[in-house]
Amino acid sequence: MTTRAMLAAAGAALIDEQRDLGEAELRGLAALPVDSVPALASLAHEVRLARCGPEVEIEGILSAKTGGCPEDCHFCSQSSKFESVVRPTPYLNIREIVKAAQETAELGASEFCIVMALRGPDDRVIDNVIEATAAVRRETGLNVAASLGILDRDQAKRLAEGGVHRYNHNLETARSFFPRIVTTHTWEERFDTCALVREVGMELCCGALLGMGESDDQRIELLLQLRDVTPAEVPLNFLNPRPGTPLGARPLVEPIEALRWIALFRLALPEVILRYAGGREVTLRELQALGMTAGINALIVGNYLTTLGRRPEQDIQMLADLKMPIGVLSKVI
Amino acid sequence: MAYCDGCGAPLEDCDGTCRGELDPPRFCRECGRKLDVQVTPTGYRAGCRRHPPVAPTGEPKL
Numbered sequence: 001m002t003t004r005a006m007l008a009a010a011g012a013a014l015i016d017e018q019r020d021l022g023e024a025e026l027r028g029l030a031a032l033p034v035d036s037v038p039a040l041a042s043l044a045h046e047v048r049l050a051r052c053g054p055e056v057e058i059e060g061i062l063s064a065k066t067g068g069c070p071e072d073c074h075f076c077s078q079s080s081k082f083e084s085v086v087r088p089t090p091y092l093n094i095r096e097i098v099k100a101a102q103e104t105a106e107l108g109a110s111e112f113c114i115v116m117a118l119r120g121p122d123d124r125v126i127d128n129v130i131e132a133t134a135a136v137r138r139e140t141g142l143n144v145a146a147s148l149g150i151l152d153r154d155q156a157k158r159l160a161e162g163g164v165h166r167y168n169h170n171l172e173t174a175r176s177f178f179p180r181i182v183t184t185h186t187w188e189e190r191f192d193t194c195a196l197v198r199e200v201g202m203e204l205c206c207g208a209l210l211g212m213g214e215s216d217d218q219r220i221e222l223l224l225q226l227r228d229v230t231p232a233e234v235p236l237n238f239l240n241p242r243p244g245t246p247l248g249a250r251p252l253v254e255p256i257e258a259l260r261w262i263a264l265f266r267l268a269l270p271e272v273i274l275r276y277a278g279g280r281e282v283t284l285r286e287l288q289a290l291g292m293t294a295g296i297n298a299l300i301v302g303n304y305l306t307t308l309g310r311r312p313e314q315d316i317q318m319l320a321d322l323k324m325p326i327g328v329l330s331k332v333i
Numbered sequence: 334m335a336y337c338d339g340c341g342a343p344l345e346d347c348d349g350t351c352r353g354e355l356d357p358p359r360f361c362r363e364c365g366r367k368l369d370v371q372v373t374p375t376g377y378r379a380g381c382r383r384h385p386p387v388a389p390t391g392e393p394k395l
Contacts, residue, residue: 063371087370308355308377
């Protein structure tokens with residue numbers, strides 16, 4: 001089948017028939033020659049508009065407990081297992097969290113995520129996050145998400161009842177590749193927390209990190225596994241190799257390949273909130289706007305957990321230039 | 334002696350490529366110790382336990 005025929009068939013499936021692409025179709029699109037990537041991106045943009053609408057959701061994130069994590073995620077500078085430049089810092093208090101949320105609100109965001117470097121929370125952390133969630137809601141009106149690691153059912157229920165509307169827990173990579181990246185917990189533990197999040201009524205934010213050495217086949221495997229956890233949102237990260245971590249010397253994903261996989265994520269997950277996340281600045285460099293026309297419909301603005309992002313005004317201007325309205329995207333509220 | 338704020342090495346031993354454009358400072362320029370760094374959505378705070386805080390430009394805050 002020609003490239004044009006493959007793209008036409010995928011477009012008909014996703015827009016006219018409203019059916020998901022199968023594994024073989026996704027593998028075929030992933031194997032298209034590099035000069036077909038702009039056409040693939042164009043299809044992904046068309047699918048995003050047809051299935052999600054034109055709005056773009058903006059989010060700010062905050063590391064409310066940095067470093068000292070007992071897990072060994074090989075990409076992460078916050079693991080205590082590696083000699084990283086990140087020095088562990090104490091939990092932020094509620095006043096500091098609210099101040100960061102106010103910074104986020106001033107950027108035009110609708111979403112604020114409280115992130116802690118933990119294997120999982122204890123009761124004290126849950127109490128504090130619930131209190132912070134109420135304070136952020138009251139002071140800023142932002143929707144509050146949290147990312148606190150592995151949850152049990154009671155913790156998930158308490159967070160949901162405490163007003164956390166979305167919970168982030170990334171699969172990061174394919175099940176078959178995960179043991180190469182993390183040895184202190186299993187892919188299945190992550191999957192189970194993702195299932196719990198949905199069962200208790202929170203939206204699931206479940207992301208991916210590309211560029212860790214996984215194969216194209218494993219990226220397709222991940223896409224199918226992401227479908228299984230039914231996320232409302234998928235933040236798409238590209239590895240920004242961190243000094244001192246086992247992946248510190250890995251090369252960046254090439255910009256054109258990043259665009260290919262942004263498009264494939266949209267085509268595989270046509271209705272998710274697909275968010276530009278960490279590593280986009282160093283990976284895509286001056287091609288940021290092309291990701292927005294390759295299927296992305298949400299972004300983290302400003303800084304990340306331990307690294308800086310580009311200036312928020314640049315992203316706001318980019319959206320204005322693209323005539324993309326800023327809005328609130330949600331599958332529950 | 335002055336130290337690189339990206340890697341903590343003495344300044345004369347670092348070629349300056351250790352700190353990426355989007356990395357906050359991680360080491361005190363005055364003593365080379367690791368900084369306490371808190372990144373926020375629109376900025377960061379970086380402080381040495383023995384020296385004055387570092388301003389977001391990377392220069393010591395006066």
